Amino acid sequence: MRRAQWTALGLTPEDMEKPKIAIVNSSSDLASCFSHLDDIVGPLKQAIRAAGGIGFEVRTAAPSDAITSAGAAGQYILPSRDLIVGDIEVAAEGALLDGMVCLASCDKTTPAHLMAAGRLNIPTIVVACGYQPSGVFRGEHVDFEDVFLYAGHVASGRMTVADLAEMSSCAITGPGVCAGMGTANSMHIAAEALGMALPGSTPVLANGPRMWQTVAAAGQRIVELIDEDVRPRDILLPGAFRNAVTAMLAISGSVNTLKHLQAVAVEAGSDVDVYALFEELAPKVPLLTAVKPNGERRIDEFEAAGGTLALLRELGPMLDLDQPTVAGPTLGAAITAVAPVSSGVISPLDRPVASDVIRPLDRPLARHPGIVIVRGTLAPDGGVVKRTVTDDGVHRFSGPAKVYRSREEGIAGIRGGEVRPGQVLVLTGLGLRGSPGMGLTSAFVFALDGAGLGDQVAVVTDGQMSGLVNKGLVVAEVSPEGAVGGPLGLVRDGDVITVDVDTRTIDLDVPEAELAERRAALPALAAPTGCSWLSVYARTVSPLAQGATLSK
Template identity: 35%
Template sequence: MNLRSSNWFGRKGKDGFIYRAWMKNQGIPTDMFEGKPVIGICNTWSELTPCNAHFRDLAEAVKKGVLEAGGVPVEFPVMSLGETLVKPTAMLYRNLVSMDVEESIRANPIDGVVLLCGCDKTTPSLVMGACSVNLPTLVISGGPMLKGHWKGRDIGTSDVWRFDVASKLGEITPAEFLEAEACMARTQGHCAVMGTASTMAAMVEALGLSLPNNASIPAADARRKVLSQLSGRRIVEMVKQDLTLSRILTRKAFENAIRVNAAIGGSTNFVIHLLAIAGRIGVDLELDDFDRFSREVPLLANIQPSGQHYMEDLYYAGGLPALIKEMSAIIHLDAITVNGKTIGENCQGAEIYNPDVISTMDRPFKAESGIVVVKGNLAPDGAVMKPSAASPQLLKHSGRAVVFENIEDYHARIDDPELDIDGNSIMVLKNVGPRGYPGMAEVGNMALPKKLLEQGITDLVRISDGRMSGTGFGTVVLHVSPEAAVGGPLALVRNGDMITLDAHKRSLELHVSQEELDLRRAIWAPSEPVQSRGYVHLYQMHVEQAHLGADMDFLKGGSGKDVSRDSH
């Protein structure tokens, strides 16, 4: 077994002395450096990332497994992104964390790595970084929190949007609003619904990067620690087998993930993260593939926000293995996974225990699912929608634009009684894309004006170059590319322009003549960068557009090239 770590700990003389001696101050005996695989445990634990605040316990479980299998566990931290706290948006720093992960792995004596991730951006950023080094890698998600209980009913993160509307309409009091927030996030773990965090956990399981049932075991369930310990054992064997990321992340694995995402009603953020991961590992994946491989895949998982139930219910109903087995006719069952078995073998004995939570292909929960990619003169490079969370009657709709130039403009005018908007209008938000915000914030599912809510109107077509939370819902067109900040057609839309969305025909059209658009473009001017220094400046200068994954142009490709150097 040719171990990468032997370039450090197998050295003779002064260099080997230094590498081993300082590690020994942690109480590590000499024989631990004699030909044993060194397993890095990449931890995103942070009290500023509440979803991941239990990761110290999971890391200890991983260490047990690594030791049992004859490996040497070494835990290391990387920057952690808490979706609920980080400003201006956690997405701004996804690429930075990926760089932290890549360089931390590359620079240190690590033979294999376990990624501990849960909150939305921690999963794609860690996987992206690991892809750029291409060592044997296994992912453990933190698991969803248990569903909340308030006034006799179950609640989860998607209810935040409902509580907000109810509060604006005076249907719940400020005291009830405060009480509900304490009842919702009542255990450790990430969002209890199929938001982005759960979607990412499902993504890594569908890609083959985690052990079976990683996606849905609740964070508070002891079986999450068992999975972590078993993962610790398995990563040692992966090193011995040289089962690297590039052997698992094949084109087949990506197609499987897209189809599974459709069947679970996963977040639209799945698109931008999977594109970025594919770019790092060198798999040719395009935006249109998300429409192509999710088309005709029905919604099988009855999980909020597209359904009624919660992630823990998905686990009790059989988990992702049961759902994938039901999809076996359209899954590449021969795709290899981290446990050395194929995804088909991993699902062979799975059963559906609750058909109300996991339905069948012939009797699905909803016929419409997946990711719809719309294109047209308003989005030449594409935009995305989640039809399972949209209002069916709005999937084909024409209306006049009500335009907000940026998020500050939206906040300033949305509840102005004089705002010229009605139930047929289409809300348009500009300059919230990768460069424009910067960081492409989750503001695309704009809250409706209070005066429309009071009329009983609960949904409008909303269009932006930003993203929305995976816990959100509505008829929302997102990731419009090119974005307004780089001069995309979205930048030229004005109040009163007619727009037609036809999700069935995959089209998004602005009904303005080319001559008029040319006149508008002649007077359009790009805004200045937000910052002239530091990471944010680097991001704005190098971030790619949404349809390419919003990664930095200089980070794509080149996985596996080890540029570590001996500094002594």
């Protein structure tokens, strides 16, 4: 049956004997993140055929945080990741394909591709398809992060809709992912640090020369990987995750990388506790770069300074350099190579010694961790805090709680003048099952900033934050979540909450007996019924410690 179908597609009898490779195209016309991916498929097919294989384009869901978050209060964002994994499984496993080249773009596509690689364990290369070029607004550089931030200023009345509309029309001048150290660029870098993207391929300007070099090299290399029988589980070893976590700490990457890397480990069958790795390594790994929103550097400057290869070379003494990569050589060999594209290393490391974009280990930008996991009576299983390179914000905050149960209710509270300096604002019921899908709460944080309250309050939530959020003291992804009986769901207005980033603690000052009474009165969370994707997700999602995978 396959031969009959493939003959109708133009394959010859000789083609039937060649490796069959999925070109995983997580593409959509809904967002500029993906608008260039369809044009990559043809050249990639040609590169695969020239190397002796046959490429088949397969499509998946293609969520964009900027677009897909509009509906259902952002609840579709995280669950879409696992939907992509299922899409890939159906296509690649159902057709018994031999390998995959995954065209990665917006936030959830890269972790989904890595998860699918771990699950299916067929030779795979992740190709990061690049960041978008930014624009100019009234004489100043502007990018998508600025639009995200100033939308909060509109919500609080400090900026007009007309001004925001003008800014948004200037911010993005081409395809690709957000031009900051958000989740997309962080996960592209993580893929290379894991060894699943070709060395020297991240980050990269969408449709730039190095992206096309990577596409050509990936088409050749995937056929070699199949011949060599090198599979993702040969690469996604504990040392690979340690390297990726080290890289994320050095760039102060997106807080979303914690759950995504944990999910990849689960799917790959790798016995790794990513959250524990972040806790162990955070005090040891210095900050070596300050790309927006962590500082003033731009992602194109990071690429020009040598990108991930340069970062990993500086981190060399802290890495497991014996880890294999999809290029064939070990990570140690890759970061010291100055070689042509045919070697699988995309670019040499000829950056100026004086470059200050990526610092050496002995001259870091800062020594405090950019990502901190806090624990305590309010978050027994942890919550995540993002810190800037300058780290000039509040480290310790104690105050009375003001509780909201949706981002819309919280934004209405800001507009209505309910929020007061000194409060700890609690957004609860937004976790994996309570939302379901983990509600996106970034709009609330930006609205606080727009109202001039960002540094006068603290925010604690079991929802998720955009990887671009870096405003004020925010503790996100508190676990266990409030809707399933976690302490966050027991907080009442006026309860005193204390967050101390330096001691990595977060505590609720309410007697345990009182909490027990509140917990007993809390109605059990009913499992949702029906066939909708969010209902299926809520019934099957595992806790954050298991990467929020669908393993229940």
